[in-house]
Amino acid sequence: MKKFLMLIGFITQLFSGKTQKIDFSSYPVYNGNDLGLTYTPSESIFKIWSPVASGAELIMYDSGIEGIQTGKYTMKEQDNGIWAVTVRGDQKGKFYAFRVQVAKKWLNEVPDPYAKIVGVNGRRAMVADLRSSDPAGWENDQSPVFKNETDAIIYEIHIRDASISSNSGIQHKGKFLGLTETGTKNINGLSTGIDHIKELGITHVHLLPCFDYNSIDETKSGPAYNWGYDPLNYDAPEGSYATDPYNGLVRIKEFKQLIKTFHENGLRVVMDVVYNHTALTENSNFNQLVPGYYYRQNKEGGFSNATACGNETASERPMFRKFMLESMKYWVKEYHVDGFRVDLMGVHDIETMNLISKELHELKPDILIYGEGWTAGASPLADSVRAIKANAWKLDKIAVFSDDIRDGIKGSVFEHKEKGFASGRTEMEESIKFGITAACRHPQVNYAKVNYSKSSYAAQPSQVISYCSCHDNHTLWDKLVISTPYIDEQVRTDMHKLALSIVLTSQGISFLHAGTEFMRSKKGVENSFESPDSINAIDWDLKSKNKDVFDYIKELIKLRKEHPAFRMTRQEDIASGIIFRSNLPEGLLSFTIDGTLSGDSWKKIQVFFNGSGKQQPIIIPKNWNAAVLNNVVTDINEKILSSIDLKPYSCTILYQKE
């Protein structure tokens, strides 16, 4: 019954104080691509969609936040729910908002969802020529070359965290421009900021929300903090990261400058996008223009809440689907973004995600799209049609995060004291094997013993993000501290190295949380979305303190990039080319990779993960060279081994060239 109600779009909704049944499927659809502002120096055309309105007005101001209105224009109704008005003359520098009349009541003034340039705190949109937001040389900006999805090594970072610490050596602390500064160093002369990211060798910088979000008051210069998962204006950058949040062009120009600098340094840029809910519910831009339409409803007629944020958007409705698609295409075309991480992608329907993937790949064939294949609560839309992890195989060129390998490595993110394979829990081998094979079907994985998924869900390795920590939950180091309280710090450091070794030698797409390469801590804070800088800032002194860990991770990244055997592109090659050793002692995992399948210079690779606290001697039957020996990258190419003592919590990688 619930499903029936949702699919045909009949709902009950509190509307002007009365409960009415609304048939959203009867709303006309507009197919044009000119919603919002179309600016020329001679005129500005404004267009919004509101099929339920009986009147609509454009209201103009000289300021983005205060002051009296300087113009009010009645909009004219056109076909398919469109309201439009043309204002003659050059309106550059003016701010504007809209309001519509529904059921004889004028709703709140809001910028339209398609607003591209907004004033401080995103309360009004701004008229300007977008071309004047281009930094010098923007027309020559080019993304670095990128071939297969599985070549990606993603580095997830928050704009403010990257530079706000007093030891970052960066001038524009907490701003977009902070990561455009090259030559920055910590007190020991080690690189920080973008130079550090480049030195690490990753391929994609994944930025936590950079679109305009609601939680930070941009008029204040104090140390306010938020991750930014509370969207306000989807198509404009966040103002608190700009040097001037009042002039809507500045944030655009500075964000473009950041993307251009990343590109010049060989780094591609992924935006974290949050279309699954809006910060405001009743009062959101969407809801004040077309009440109810853009959101799913529960059976009582209220806002359903699969996001645990008070509402969930309705990607299956044509005008929200269109909005998501156009918004993401806009970021690619206007900002040259190279990929998207889709927050709570499991809220969105598969048809919408596949349409988005198709059109984005037409626009940029090497774009990278991945998301969280889950929700934060129950949705009225059936599981079978949503982009959840179990449906990953139905998604077209879209990857999902593997919480199976994440928690297999270090223990459940919800059970703080629980250990994982890398911290000595011995029954996690099958979960690690599931991760090594990137959730692709493999004859040697015993799916019944995998922690979460009882069957493979990826059709290809490009559909899986292999990781063990991200901005959510404890950092890897903090999780190890909490779950292994009584061990020596050096032993824990080996666990940390082993955990990241598993990530970087697993098939699929690698993903690292910024700072994990030098054992970042958030001082035990699990959910730091609004914690102060003292918790969230990246402490660049850790790079000096844990230099050996940083060097190790850097070398592992180099090794992964040099050896395609760790990033195969076909499920069948993983199924036949990876062979797990059997009859090993508890806590020891070993597999070989056939390098010939991916054209690797190493014909055969043998990997050992010792997840136990015991030293494990192992006989090597033929002659092998060591690339990594007990968590140390070796360059003894000629070394011939016949037996090895595998130290506790260690990774060893051997190879044969012939």
Ligand code: CA
């Ligand atoms: Ca904002």
